[in-house]
Amino acid sequence: MKIEVQHLSCIYNRGTAGEVRALDDISFTIESGSFTGIIGHTGSGKSTLVQHLNGLMKPFSGKVLLGDTDIGASGVHMAEIRRRVGLVFQYPEYQLFEETVAEDIAFGPKNMGLDEQEQEDRVREAMATVGLDYAEFASRSPFELSGGQKRRVAIAGVIAMRPDVLILDEPAAGLDPAAHREMLRMISRFHQERGCTILLVSHNMDDVAEYCGQVLVMDQGKLLYSGTPREVFAHREELEAIGLGLPAGAELLHLMNQRGAEPGGKGALTDAEAAAAVLEWLGKQETC
Ligand SMILES: Nc1ncnc2c1ncn2[C@@H]1O[C@H](COP(=O)(O)OP(=O)(O)O)[C@@H](O)[C@H]1O
Ligand SMILES: [Mg+2]
The missing domain is CATH 3.40.50.300 (P-loop containing nucleotide triphosphate hydrolases)
Known part of the structure; x- marks a missing residue:
């Protein structure tokens, strides 16, 4: 079932000193x-x-649609x-x-x-x-x-x-x-x-x-x-700034590239993809 979230916001403890804006104008679609x-x-x-x-929680503002149903209605x-x-x-x-x-x-x-x-x-x-x-x-x-x-x-x-x-x-x-x-x-x-x-x-x-x-x-x-x-993990520095990292395979290739080695595998994320990129690169080194 398709889920559509439109401009969803949530504030806990509204109007008190302990007010927290837990969700701030969130919009996205999840395909069935x-x-x-x-x-x-x-x-x-x-x-x-x-x-x-x-x-379980009602929108403070914004909408959550499940299929065609607005669950706040x-x-x-x-x-x-x-x-x-x-x-x-x-x-x-x-x-x-x-x-x-x-x-x-x-x-x-x-x-x-x-x-x-x-x-x-x-x-x-x-x-x-x-x-x-x-x-x-x-x-x-x-x-x-x-x-x-x-x-x-x-x-x-x-x-x-x-x-x-x-x-x-x-x-x-x-x-x-x-x-x-x-x-x-x-x-x-x-x-x-x-x-x-x-x-x-x-x-x-x-x-x-x-x-x-x-x-x-x-x-x-x-x-x-x-x-x-692949799109999201291309933002390595921005993710690091908010306390997140890359998948291990992507991090390995990044570190190798930083040290001057150049295994390709652009966009490799998982261990298996990184291993394939490194092996291919090693093969090329031997034939040089
Ligand atoms: N019941 C609650 N009352 C007040 N503040 C809350 C409550 N639940 C979560 N928060 C606050 O809302 C923010 C988001 O929390 P939460 O949704 O649990 O984040 P996550 O799941 O990413 O750790 C945090 O600042 C948290 O302290
Ligand atoms: Mg949590």
């Missing part, structure tokens, strides 16, 4: 079926922005909006509350009024998607699982509502490298298999370069850049 990354320093407004996309069913736009919060594992994993994941489908068989089908499907074995985990307490497993339960709870748009707010934060990789692969598989529109808030430039077709860069409540990873 795309995979978009949202990056920015802590406090730049990423979480505030994504909470506007499923109606009167008469819009918020429950339906939240079903269509699934939002996985930062550290969602702290929001588990049911006695078993299956009950926790079934919470959304149950609230949608689905019958028990359909609820169970949804739970099984969502657990398979996030890589949790039904027989092993369905009747366990979510509280006795590892941090990574709890997070997968929380994501399964959102996926079980079969949203058209899935928004994940830093889903890999705090995970060890193996769990981090597995989380991103799982999200990517879900995107490919379902054709769901994905928004990923991330601090990891490598993940953004690898998986995202579009990147939004937030800085102090403003949208600084919007474009493909």
